[in-house]
Amino acid sequence: MSQTVQSSGDHNPDENRRDFLTLATTAVGVVGTGMALWPFVDSMNPSKDVLALASVEVNLSNIPVGQAIKVMWRGKPVFIRHRTEREINEAEEVALNELVDPQADDARVEKKEWLIVVGVCTHLGCIPMGTATGEARGDYDGWYCPCHGSHYDTSGRIRRGPAPKNLEVPTYTFLTDTSVRIG
Amino acid sequence: MSAPVWNNKVVKWVDDRLPIISMLHHSAYEYPTPKNLSYMWNFGSLAGFVLVTMILSGIFLVMNYTPHTSMAFESVERIMRDVNYGWLIRYIHMNGASMFFIAVFIHIFRGLYYGSYKAPREMLWWIGILILLAMMATAFMGYVLPWGQMSFWGATVITNLFSAFPVIGDPLVTWLWGGFSVDNPTLNRFFSLHYLMPFVILGLVVLHVWALHSVRSNNPTGVEIKTPQDSIPFHPYYTIKDLFGLGVFLIFFSAFVFFAPDFLGHPDNYIPANPLVTPPHIVPEWYFLPFYAILRSIDFTIFGIPAKLLGVLAMFASIVILFVIPWLDTSKVRSSKFRPVYKWFFWLFVIDTFVLGYCGAKAPDDYFMGIEGLKVIVMGQLSTLYYFVHFLVVMPLVGKLERPKPLPASISESVLKEGANA
Numbered sequence: 001m002s003q004t005v006q007s008s009g010d011h012n013p014d015e016n017r018r019d020f021l022t023l024a025t026t027a028v029g030v031v032g033t034g035m036a037l038w039p040f041v042d043s044m045n046p047s048k049d050v051l052a053l054a055s056v057e058v059n060l061s062n063i064p065v066g067q068a069i070k071v072m073w074r075g076k077p078v079f080i081r082h083r084t085e086r087e088i089n090e091a092e093e094v095a096l097n098e099l100v101d102p103q104a105d106d107a108r109v110e111k112k113e114w115l116i117v118v119g120v121c122t123h124l125g126c127i128p129m130g131t132a133t134g135e136a137r138g139d140y141d142g143w144y145c146p147c148h149g150s151h152y153d154t155s156g157r158i159r160r161g162p163a164p165k166n167l168e169v170p171t172y173t174f175l176t177d178t179s180v181r182i183g
Numbered sequence: 184m185s186a187p188v189w190n191n192k193v194v195k196w197v198d199d200r201l202p203i204i205s206m207l208h209h210s211a212y213e214y215p216t217p218k219n220l221s222y223m224w225n226f227g228s229l230a231g232f233v234l235v236t237m238i239l240s241g242i243f244l245v246m247n248y249t250p251h252t253s254m255a256f257e258s259v260e261r262i263m264r265d266v267n268y269g270w271l272i273r274y275i276h277m278n279g280a281s282m283f284f285i286a287v288f289i290h291i292f293r294g295l296y297y298g299s300y301k302a303p304r305e306m307l308w309w310i311g312i313l314i315l316l317a318m319m320a321t322a323f324m325g326y327v328l329p330w331g332q333m334s335f336w337g338a339t340v341i342t343n344l345f346s347a348f349p350v351i352g353d354p355l356v357t358w359l360w361g362g363f364s365v366d367n368p369t370l371n372r373f374f375s376l377h378y379l380m381p382f383v384i385l386g387l388v389v390l391h392v393w394a395l396h397s398v399r400s401n402n403p404t405g406v407e408i409k410t411p412q413d414s415i416p417f418h419p420y421y422t423i424k425d426l427f428g429l430g431v432f433l434i435f436f437s438a439f440v441f442f443a444p445d446f447l448g449h450p451d452n453y454i455p456a457n458p459l460v461t462p463p464h465i466v467p468e469w470y471f472l473p474f475y476a477i478l479r480s481i482d483f484t485i486f487g488i489p490a491k492l493l494g495v496l497a498m499f500a501s502i503v504i505l506f507v508i509p510w511l512d513t514s515k516v517r518s519s520k521f522r523p524v525y526k527w528f529f530w531l532f533v534i535d536t537f538v539l540g541y542c543g544a545k546a547p548d549d550y551f552m553g554i555e556g557l558k559v560i561v562m563g564q565l566s567t568l569y570y571f572v573h574f575l576v577v578m579p580l581v582g583k584l585e586r587p588k589p590l591p592a593s594i595s596e597s598v599l600k601e602g603a604n605a
C-alpha cells in the first residue's frame with residue numbers, strides 16, 4: 001500500500017485518488033478471495049451425515065456392579081462403568097486441590113453408580129486400559145493410558161501423567177433406570 | 184555461458200522456440216562443478232531418483248488401492264497377494280520411503296558438516312528444509328493409507344498434537360479429521376493429499392536445483408570456485424559418478440525390498456485398524472523417531488504452558504531452527520575439515536540424533552540400553568537439551584572462539600597438495 005511522501009506538500013489530487021482506488025481494489029480482492037476459499041475450507045469440516053450419527057441408546061441391565069463396557073459413539077469409545085460403593089467413595093473423598101483438572105465427582109455423574117465418560121485419553125487420543133476386567137487400571141483404580149502413562153481415577157479424572165484434562169463426560173439422558181441415550 | 188550451437192535441425196527448431204534443450208544442456212551437461220566432490224555429494228541425485236521411484240510406484244499402487252475404511256486394508260492385501268507383481272510395487276514403495284529419508288538425512292548432515300547452509304546458499308538450504316517438511320507430511324499420510332493398527336493410531340496421536348494449541352486446537356483437529364475421530368473422511372483426504380504432495384516436492388526440487396545452479400555446489404574444502412581450473416563439467420565426470428553411486432544404492436535398496444521387506448516396518452500394521460483397541464506400544468516409522476523423542480521428552484510445565492503444548496512446540500522447533508542456522512553459525516569458515524573444535528561437536532550432534540532415535544523407539548519407563556537407573560525419558564530429555572544447545576550455544580560460541588586451520592588458496596591447490604601427499 002504505497003504512501004506517497006511528498007516533501008513540498010503540494011498533493012497531486014490524481015495520486016490520492018489512485019491510491020484510494022488501489023487500496024479499495026486490493027481490499028475487495030483479498031476479501032473476495034477469502035470468501036471464495038471458505039467453501040473449500042469448510043468442506044473439510046464434519047459433513048451433515050457425520051453430524052447426524054450423533055446418538056446411541058445403551059441397555060445397562062446386563063452390566064453387573066464393578067464392571068464396565070465400551071460402546072461406540074461418533075466413532076469413539078464411551079466407557080460406562082457400574083461403580084462399586086468403594087469406587088464411589090474414592091471418587092467423592094478426593095480433595096479438589098489435589099486434582100490436576102479440579103472437578104467434583106457429582107458434577108461428572110448423573111447417577112452415582114453409573115460413570116459415563118468418553119474413552120479417549122485427553123493427551124493424544126489413545127484408548128486407556130481398564131474397562132475390560134483384568135486390565136491394568138493405573139494407580140487410581142480408574143483407567144491407565146499405556147501410550148505415555150496417564151492415570152485416571154474412578155471418576156475418570158486425570159491424576160498423573162501428561163494428559164491435561166479429565167476424561168470428557170458426553171451429554172446423556174437416562175431413558176429408564178436401565179437404559180441411557182448418549183448424545 | 185554462451186548458448187550452444189545446435190547442428191541437428193529439429194533440435195535447433197525446437198530450441199529456437201523454447202530453449203529447453205539449451206537449459207538442460209546448461210544445467211546437466213556443462214554445469215561447472217568443483218573437481219573435488221566426494222561421495223557425500225551423491226545423495227542429492229539419489230534422493231531425486233527415489234522421488235521419481237516413489238511417484239511411479241505410487242501411481243501403480245493407486246490403480247489397485249481403495250481409499251475407504253472398510254476396504255483399504257483388504258485392497259492392500261489384495262495388492263500383495265493377487266495383483267501381478269503387486270508385492271514388488273508395494274515393497275518398493277514402502278521401503279522407498281525409508282530410502283528417501285536415508286538419502287535426505289545423509290544429504291542434510293553433509294550440508295551441516297561442510298557449512299553448505301552459509302552465504303550465499305541460504306535460500307538453497309531453506310528450500311531443502313521445506314522439502315524435508317513436505318516429505319514428512321507425505322510419508323505420514325501415506326502410512327495411514329493401508330489402514331492397519333499403526334496407521335490408525337499413528338494418525339490419531341499425531342493429529343491430536345494439534346489439539347495442544349489453545350482455543351483453536353479442538354476445532355482445528357475436528358477440521359483435520361472431518362469428524363469426531365480419525366475415520367473415513369480422514370482417510371480420504373489423506374489419500375488426496377498423499378497423491379498431491381509428491382508433486383509439490385517435485386516443484387520444490389526444481390527450485391532447489393535452480394538455486395543450486397545459481398550459487399554453485401559447495402565442496403569438501405568449502406572454498407568457492409575461483410578459476411576454471413577449480414571446476415570440471417558435470418557431464419561426463421559427475422553423471423558417471425552419480426550413476427555409479429546409484430548402482431551401489433540400488434543394491435542396498437534391493438536388499439531390503441527382496442530380503443527384508445518388513446524389517447523397517449512395524450508388524451502391528453498388518454492388523455486391521457481397530458478404533459476400540461490401542462496397541463500397547465505406539466511407535467512411528469523410524470525416520471520420525473528422533474522427533475517423537477523430543478515431543479515425548481517434555482513432560483513438565485514451564486511458565487504455565489502445559490507439557491503437551493511445549494512438547495509440540497519443541498518438536499516443530501527442532502526443524503524450524505534449521506532455518507536460522509546460517510546466522511547462528513558465526514564461523515567464517517564453511518568446511519568442518521578446517522574447524523578443529525567444531526568438528527567434534529558435529530559428531531557429538533550426530534550421535535545425539537541417534538540417541539534421540541533410540542529413545543523414541545522405547546517406552547519412556549524402560550531403561551536406556553539396559554542401564555539400571557537411567558530411564559529412557561531422562562536420556563531423551565538430556566539429548567533433547569543437547570540438540571538445542573548445539574544450535575543455540577555451540578554454533579555461535581565455537582564459531583567465535585575457535586581458531587580455524589589455514590584454508591587452501593583454491594580448490595585446485597588443495598587437490599594438488601592431497602595428490603602429492605598420497
Ligand code: HEM
Binds near residue numbers: 237322
Ligand atoms: C514423496 C514421495 C512419497 C512418499 C515418501 C510416500 C510414502 C508412503 C508410505 C510411507 C506409505 C505406506 C506404505 C505401507 O506401509 O504400506 C505409502 C503408501 C501409499 N502411497 Fe505413497 N509415498 C510417496 C509418493 C506417492 C505417490 C506419488 C502416490 C500416488 C500417485 C502414492 C500412493 C500411495 C498409495 C496408494 C499407498 C497405499 C498402499 C500401500 O500402503 O502400500 N505415494 N506412501
Ligand code: FES
Binds near residue numbers: 121147161163
Ligand atoms: S495418549 Fe494417553 S498418555 Fe498420551
